[in-house]
Amino acid sequence: MKQLSGLLFLFICMTCSGQQINYNFLPVKVNGNYGFVDTAGKVLVRPEYDFLGCLVEGRARVNVGGKPDDVGNMEGGGWTFIDSLEQPVSAPVYEAVSDFCGGRARVMKRGLYGFIDKNGQELIPCQFSNITDFHNGMAQFEKDGLWGSLDPDGNMVISPRFDNVYYFNEERAVVGHPFHKAYINKLGNFVTDSIFFEAKSFENGLAIVVTRDSIRYGMIDAFGAQVIPCSYGYITSYCQGLAAVNLNGVFVAEKNEVSGGSWGFIDKKNHLVIPAEFDNTGVFSEGLCAVKKNGKWGYIDKGNKLIIPCKYQLAFPFSSGRARIVIKGRVGYIDKTGTMVIKPKFVDAEDFYEGFAIVKQVVYKKNHKHSVGQDKYGIINIEGQYLFYPEFDAIKRFGKKIFKVYKGNGWGYYNTKGECIFQITE
Numbered sequence: 001m002k003q004l005s006g007l008l009f010l011f012i013c014m015t016c017s018g019q020q021i022n023y024n025f026l027p028v029k030v031n032g033n034y035g036f037v038d039t040a041g042k043v044l045v046r047p048e049y050d051f052l053g054c055l056v057e058g059r060a061r062v063n064v065g066g067k068p069d070d071v072g073n074m075e076g077g078g079w080t081f082i083d084s085l086e087q088p089v090s091a092p093v094y095e096a097v098s099d100f101c102g103g104r105a106r107v108m109k110r111g112l113y114g115f116i117d118k119n120g121q122e123l124i125p126c127q128f129s130n131i132t133d134f135h136n137g138m139a140q141f142e143k144d145g146l147w148g149s150l151d152p153d154g155n156m157v158i159s160p161r162f163d164n165v166y167y168f169n170e171e172r173a174v175v176g177h178p179f180h181k182a183y184i185n186k187l188g189n190f191v192t193d194s195i196f197f198e199a200k201s202f203e204n205g206l207a208i209v210v211t212r213d214s215i216r217y218g219m220i221d222a223f224g225a226q227v228i229p230c231s232y233g234y235i236t237s238y239c240q241g242l243a244a245v246n247l248n249g250v251f252v253a254e255k256n257e258v259s260g261g262s263w264g265f266i267d268k269k270n271h272l273v274i275p276a277e278f279d280n281t282g283v284f285s286e287g288l289c290a291v292k293k294n295g296k297w298g299y300i301d302k303g304n305k306l307i308i309p310c311k312y313q314l315a316f317p318f319s320s321g322r323a324r325i326v327i328k329g330r331v332g333y334i335d336k337t338g339t340m341v342i343k344p345k346f347v348d349a350e351d352f353y354e355g356f357a358i359v360k361q362v363v364y365k366k367n368h369k370h371s372v373g374q375d376k377y378g379i380i381n382i383e384g385q386y387l388f389y390p391e392f393d394a395i396k397r398f399g400k401k402i403f404k405v406y407k408g409n410g411w412g413y414y415n416t417k418g419e420c421i422f423q424i425t426e
Contacts, residue, residue: 022055023399025084026413030425037413039402041421045086057100058083059118064092081105081120090120101133104152115139115154124154136168138186149188158188170202172222179212183224192224203237215250228270234258239283242267242302247276263291274304285317288336299323299338308338320352322382331359333384342384347375352382354400356416361390379403387418 025036028047035047036055045052051068053060059081066077078092081100098106104115107126114126115134130142131150138149141160148160162184166173172183172191181199183191198210206219211230218230228235233249242265249261264276282290288299288307298310314326322333322341332344333352348360357380362373378390394406402421403414410426 020057021399022058022084023402025055026398026402026404026422027052027054028412028422028425029410032426037422039415039421041413044084054099055084057103057118059089059100059105061097061099062088062092079107081118088120089118090116098133101135102137102152104134104139106131106133106139113141123152124150132165132167136171138168140165140167149186157186158184161188167201170205170222172202172207174199174201183207183220191222192220194220194224206238208235208237210251217245217251228266233261236283238268239285240287240302242273242284242289244281244283244289245272245276265289274300274302282315282317285319286321286336288318288323290315290317290323297325307336308334316351320355320382322352322357324349324351333357333382341382342380353397354416356381356387358395358397358403359390363390377405387416388414 024038025044026039028035028037030047033047034049034052035043036045036052037043051063051074061079062082063074063077063079066074069075079094079097080092081089081097083089094107094109095111096108100118103117104123106113107116109126111129112126113128113131114122115124116122128141128143132140134152137152138157140147140149142165143160146160147162147165148156149158151157162175163177164175166175166184168186171186174181175184176182176195179197181196182194183199185191194209195212196209197212197215200208202222205222206227208217209220209230210217214230216230217232217235218226219228219235221227233246234251235246236244244263245266246258246261246263249258251257252259262276263278263281264272265274265281267273278291278293279295280292284302288301290297291300291310293310296310297312297315298306299308299315301307312325312327313329316324318336321335324331325334325344327344330344331346331349332340333342333349335341346359346361350358358377359380360375360377363376364373366372376390377392377395379387379395381387392405392407396404398404398413401416403416405412405414405424407424408426410424412424413421415421
């Protein structure tokens with residue numbers, strides 16, 4: 001096993017929203033040990049470690065002296081970070097650490113949390129029983145069962161007085177508890193006197209809210225003014241200038257669906273620009289939107305012209321000029337004219353991204369004179385040609401140009417040219 005400063009370093013990968021992963025460092029596992037290779041398969045860090053995680057903001061989490069449990073989580077040992085040259089930023093003195101986010105990493109010592117910088121300096125002492133990572137310049141901490149906020153220097157900017165953890169988005173955060181929610185700014189002041197049954201995060205200056213008395217949906221602006229009246233059975237966020245709305249229906253939380261009513265679209269002035277004549281709708285993407293009528297799905301444009309007839313069991317938004325549709329339980333793809341460019345044969349499939357889509361297909365193999373079907377994953381291009389056939393137990397994207405493929409307990413990497421960067425190993 002690899003020794004560094006006389007200690008064994010074990011690596012694990014764990015990331016959160018907003019972090020910068022270096023996709024030129026690919027974690028690999030050979031004979032149970034971990035290392036890094038680059039996008040050409042060249043070894044950057046020899047596989048001599050017990051565990052190795054992703055390089056996030058120039059640092060990777062390491063554990064010294066711990067052991068993996070049955071599901072791969074580390075038990076015991078001490079935690080610290082190393083840089084891309086394998087230099088540790090501190091001694092392994094922490095009981096737990098999170099990946100760096102915004103130049104800060106959450107660490108735990110003696111059961112309490114604080115933060116360190118990339119040089120291992122403890123910027124915020126380990127004194128909190130519970131605390132979040134920094135998000136949009138704020139970290140939320142818990143004290144005596146109530147939550148408040150810190151700035152990146154550890155200064156308390158909102159005293160702990162809210163019942164549940166909250167997160168800021170566009171300078172606003174939702175606070176409260178189920179069926180009793182409101183909005184605060186980064187000073188902890190309420191931006192409106194209204195209390196809502198439900199309140200969503202702000203997106204492009206607007207937030208979806210639900211009234212407590214009538215359980216109707218609408219939208220408010222950053223100052224709490226109701227810019228879209230709370231008069232709808234449901235409303236989606238704006239997408240390409242239009243928001244889907246349900247008239248006269250009721251959202252059933254237990255089923256996570258809207259019961260009854262009809263669907264149409266409003267513009268940002270609350271004008272019903274597409275009449276509420278549909279059983280259900282998706283959202284606009286690449287100029288078209290999936291709509292459901294008489295139990296089948298098709299596509300309309302922004303002028304409410306039916307571009308693709310309603311004939312599909314399910315239909316999804318367009319991406320890269322292709323849309324997933326479902327016929328008799330199988331997924332295929334159509335283009336914007338409604339032409340079936342990839343026949344429905346997949347158990348499941350993803351949208352196209354950077355010209356490729358991950359698909360799941362039943363593959364049959366003979367087993368004692370019987371054919372046994374197994375779900376396997378492959379990748380296709382927008383013409384439906386296989387980059388590689390369904391043979392993997394799982395596939396994940398690693399950045400834009402690399403796929404991480406799994407078989408059993410091992411994994412390897414391929415690029416978008418179909419070239420193997422690193423063979424599957426365990």
